[in-house]
Amino acid sequence: MAVPRERRACGAEVTQPEVRPRLRGLGARCRGWRTVSWAMPRAAGLGRAAALGPLLAAHVVAAIEPISVGIALGAASALTGYLSYTDLYCRFAECCREEQRLNASALKLELEEKLFGQHLATEVILKALTGFKNNKNPKKPLTLSLHGWAGTGKNFVSQIVAENLHSKGLKSNFVHLFVSTLHFPHEQHIKLYQDQLQGWIRGNVSACASSVFIFDEMDKLHPGVIDAIKPFLDYYEQVDGVSYRKAIFMFLSNAGGDLITKTALDFWRAGRKREDIQLKDLEPVLSVGVFNNKHSGLWRSGLIDRNLIDYFIPFLPLEYKHVKMCVRAEMRARGSAIDEDIVTRVAEEMTFFPKGEKIYSDKGCKTVQSRLDFH
Ligand SMILES: Nc1ncnc2c1ncn2[C@@H]1O[C@H](COP(=O)(O)OP(=O)(O)OP(=O)(O)O)[C@@H](O)[C@H]1O
Known part of the structure; x- marks a missing residue:
């Protein structure tokens, strides 16, 4: 019997093909399928295997890629006499290093240099991550x-955060990206999505306690879906034998963008500096706004009324000067010399709002890359 393409490529069982998330590209399919397969019956076993140490963990990976891992370990063992088995193993396969500390200064530098x-x-983000990772018992x-x-x-920030937590970033086995319109598209399958989500998260946290879960397009998530993970976000020591306390959850949403823009605009009109806007000017407005917004993915969510969201983080609308900074950053990334004429032309092609003042780019920096291709 012919094996379905996804199964050949990813080595996971297709459990419910008629309602499975439609995933873009092989990488995405593998990510989804792998997560499904780990989350289901084998999850608890995997968690225990990881806890038993690198030898067993090596068997788990060796079962996935027996030849390459075996050859790599054998050759490296022969060449080096001083590395521990764990160190050696982790040079060839990605390891979940739960206790690894965050390099806060590297993250700070990266955010300050790259995020405009x-x-x-x-x-x-810096304070939240540093505090969390420095705490041995969150x-x-x-x-x-x-x-x-x-x-x-x-998304740009979540990628930076992911890379600072797990070096392979979004490609890491311990970083999981869910996109609402891709993974949870149908309103009639909310119950199924809730069950799958619980299984995915339980399985992946069993395998790596410091797993990172990113939910993009929260504003397109059907109300109620996210509440399925409420028990995992709460102050429990363990839920069904699994501790979720070292995991990180990030929700990304356009909801509340109008409230943020209004505050930014009020400051601008009052002649106050953008940098004077403080978290307290926006965080309460955001949490209430999102809780009352039917299209936020967090509408009347238990995550908010149980205070399970630690920080509501506002992203301010970007101005003309920030768009120019994005163009320059893109030119640098492409290895091109900075041409200020092109920088200005690209920035001027963007559209700005509100109609009268034209301060903020309506697409932020989103189309900068493609526009640069024209110049
Ligand atoms: N504040 C910023 N500083 C530097 N670059 C930025 C910034 N915002 C956006 N960019 C650039 O624009 C690209 C697209 O932005 P990104 O995908 O992060 O937007 P987003 O806020 O997630 O948008 P959406 O809500 O539509 O998903 C990024 O990959 C990055 O190159």
């Missing part, structure tokens, strides 16, 4: 809710 116009997001997982207009840097 987001003084609040930079400050809060009482709950870290939950961050990122809000803002399109193209203001929410």
Whole structure:
């Protein structure tokens, strides 16, 4: 019998093909399928295997890639006499290093250099992650809710955060990205999505306690779906034998973008500096706004009324000067010399709002890359 393509490629069982998430590209399919397969009956076993040490963990990976891992370990063992088995193993396969500390200064530098116009997001993310990772016994997982207009840097930041937590970033086996319209598209399957989500998260946290889960397009998530993970975000020591306290959850959403823009505009009109906007000017407005917004993914959510979201992080709308910074950053990334004429032309092709003042880019920096291709 012919094996379905996904199964050949990813080595996982297709459990419910008629309602499975439609995933883009093989990488995405593998990520989804792998997660499903780990989350289901084998999850608890995997968690225990990982806890029993690298030898067993090596068997788990060796079962996945027996030849390459075996050859690599054998050759390296022969060449080196001083590395521990764990060190050696982790040079060839990705390891979940739960106790690994965060390099806070590297993260700070990266955010300050690469993220433009987001003084609040930079400050809060840095403090939240540093505090959380420095705490050996967190009482709950870290939950961050990122809000803002399109193209203001929410996905960009989650990528930076992921890379600073697990070196392979979004490609890591311990970082999981869910996209509402891709993984949870049908309203009639909410119950199924809730069950799958619980299984995915339980399985992956069993395998790696410091797993990172990113939920993009929260504003397109059907109300109630996210409440399925409420027990995992709460202050429990364990849920069914699994501790979720070292995991990190990030929710990305356009919901609340209008509230953030209004505050930014009020400051601008009052002649106050953008950098004077403080978290307290926005966080309460955001949490209430999102809780009352039917299209936020967090409408009347238990995650909010149980105070399980640690930080609501506002992403401010980007101005003309920030768009120019994005163009320059893109030119640098492409290895091109900075041409200020092109920088200006690209920035001027973007559209700005509100109609009268034209201060903020309506797509943030989102189309900068493609526009640069024309010049
Ligand atoms: N504040 C920023 N600083 C630097 N670059 C940015 C910023 N915002 C966006 N960019 C650039 O624009 C690209 C698109 O932004 P990103 O995907 O992070 O937007 P988003 O806020 O997640 O948008 P959406 O809500 O539509 O998903 C990024 O990959 C990055 O190159």
